[in-house]
Amino acid sequence: EPEVTQTPSHQVTQMGQEVILRCVPISNHLYFYWYRQILGQKVEFLVSFYNNEISEKSEIFDDQFSVERPDGSNFTLKIRSTKLEDSAMYFCASSGNSNTGELFFGEGSRLTVL
C-alpha cells in the first residue's frame, strides 16, 4: 500500500539552528500538507501546497517557516532559527484530489530543540 514517508524520524537541534524536514508524498498525489503536534496536544495545520505554491497557511506558519518541492518526489519543511517552542512532531500529509478529502499522513518527524 502506498504511504507517505518522512525523514528524519527524530532530530535534535540547538536553538537558533536551521532544520529541514523531508517528506515523500504518495506518488500520484497533488496536494501536500504539513501539520504540527506539540506533545499531548492536538494536530495543528501549518500549510498546504498545490501546483508548486502555497495554497493556504495558518498563523503558525510565519516567516520562520518555508516549504519547497525541490523535485518531483520530495516535499520539505524548513524551519529557520529554531526556537524551543518549535519542539513538536511534524506530520507531512498528501491527498490525491482535494474533493475526496482523505489525507494520508506520514509517521512524523519529532523535532527537539534544546
Place this chain on the structure above:
Amino acid sequence: GENVEQHPSTLSVQEGDSAVIKCTYSDSASNYFPWYKQELGKGPQLIIDIRSNVGEKKDQRIAVTLNKTAKHFSLHITETQPEDSAVYFCAASYNYGQNFVFGPGTRLSVLP
C-alpha cells in the same frame, strides 16, 4: 475561523462495550468531517469520514453521525477490542480536505 471541540478527553471501556466520542464545530460552512485514529508513535490514520449531505455512515463496527443543524458529529465504536485503544481525533474542513481543523483528541482505553 473554525473551532472544533471534542469530548471526552479520556474514555475507558470494557472490551465488548461501546464507545462514543462527540465533537462540535463552529463554522456552518464546514462540509467534511473525518475521524482519525493515532496509535502511539504513528501518524493519524483515517478510519471513517462523513460529508455534509449525509446524516450517518457505518463501516463494520464504526459509525459516524452528523447533525448539521446542531453542528455536532459523533463517532460510535461497537464491540470494542483492545486494539481499538488509541487517541481519536475528529476534524472539520470547509472544502473537502484543505486545512483540517482537528479536535483536541480522545484517548480511548479498552480494558480486557
